[in-house]
Amino acid sequence: MAFSIPGLLLACALILQFSSALPSLPNAFDKRIKASPLAPIPPSKDPFYTAPPNFESVLPGKILRVRVAPGNITSIIANSSAAYNIVYRTTNSRYRPSWAVTTLFIPIATTEKLSSESTCVGKALLSYQFPYDTADVDASPSFDFYTYPQGSWIDISTALGQGWYVSVPDYEGPTVSFTAGVQSGHATPSPVDSVRAVLSSDFGIGFQARYALWGYSGGSLASEWAAELQVHYAPELNFAGAALGGLVPNVSSVIASVNGNPYAGLIPRSLLGITNQYPEAYKYIVDHLNPSGLYNKSTFLSSIYLTTPAADDFFDSQDIWKYFINKTAILDAPIIQKIYDIEGLMGYHGVPQMPIFIYKAIGDEVAPIEYADDLVARYCAVGANILYQRNTIGGHLAEDYNGDTRAFAWLSSVFDGTYSTKYPSRVCTIQNVTVGMDTSPI
Structure with a gap:
């Protein structure tokens, strides 16, 4: 459809203007x-x-x-x-x-x-x-x-x-x-x-x-939560789709799976990050850290000033629970568990209204795949449109590389309007695939 340049510019100006405040x-x-x-x-x-x-x-x-x-x-x-x-x-x-x-x-x-x-x-x-x-x-x-x-x-x-x-x-x-x-x-x-x-x-x-x-x-x-919250928080927005790789539906499950392995540094960053907006919970975390010894409060809190690579290197394969007076019981405290229930569990704030592409390694050792399986099943039961590909090759980091081409192809289809001719629409499709050159388990 052709538009005159003045008419199109006027339309753009009307659509793209924002608050006079x-x-x-x-x-x-x-x-x-x-x-x-x-x-x-x-x-x-x-x-x-x-x-x-x-x-x-x-x-x-x-x-x-x-x-x-x-x-x-x-x-x-x-x-x-x-x-x-x-x-x-x-x-x-x-x-x-x-x-x-x-x-x-x-x-x-x-x-x-x-x-x-x-x-x-x-x-x-x-x-x-x-x-x-x-x-x-x-x-x-x-x-x-x-x-x-x-x-x-x-x-x-x-x-x-x-x-x-x-x-x-x-x-x-x-x-x-x-x-x-x-x-x-x-x-x-x-x-x-x-x-x-x-x-x-x-x-x-x-x-x-x-x-x-x-x-x-x-x-x-962040992407899944945006898709989940959008239907109530910003119903006027109409998203073409969302591509979600290495999905993390349950943050608590990640904490349980990474302690003592190369991703152990995720634990202090999560505990401090997720409680940042909850002063009483943050104080509870800090108050239950060991004041001295090899695994002490100062060392744990240093993660606040570390980038992801630096934190991964520093806490590599550590038993993070040694930093706490009450060890793993820190997660069971009601004040902490309540926050993880609100902030760390997907699927309880709304159903995505846009097409979703989820790609994940079956062998994901950071965020176990059964939690993604459960989330997809819950969404599909209430009519979500999801293409879910479970890759038999590689682990969490490997799928980031192995899934790139598929994610770009899928995103291109929702942007150019060919999605409905290339992928199943208005239904859920779950596929086991064997795709990628990176076979590393991490």
């Missing part, structure tokens, strides 16, 4: 957007990572401030012409006003088309939840871009190469609430409040753009 953004490529510091500053020291006064009075998803992403980020993330940091209003796990940051990448292909045709051409927005799995605010994705190996961002670069806009949220929020599902689901970009924020900005995203979410492991946690 806040200053509107300039056009995506307008030089009036103020540049940022030449070098990135850790979020804990960067005044940009704050909310303006009275931010609580605006609606969730409203943009609070925006800037050009610091440094030469386009040299790190291939296929991007520009990147912006966006602070937006959201809601925390306790349903109180909060804020979060997302980084929006503009694909080169879209920039070229905008300059040549002057039309509202962005047709796809991918919300990519990076599994940063940490309780350290300075290890949030918006800063990780500058510190992680460039290969960590291959999924983002590939998506940009397809001409997709990509939004990468710091979905754990300012309290860095790792494994807190409600917080992560609200703050995630394409799903809930950040998709509201990104779509309300004027960065060339077409008014008929499709939007979807994708995450692996810790990123799947």
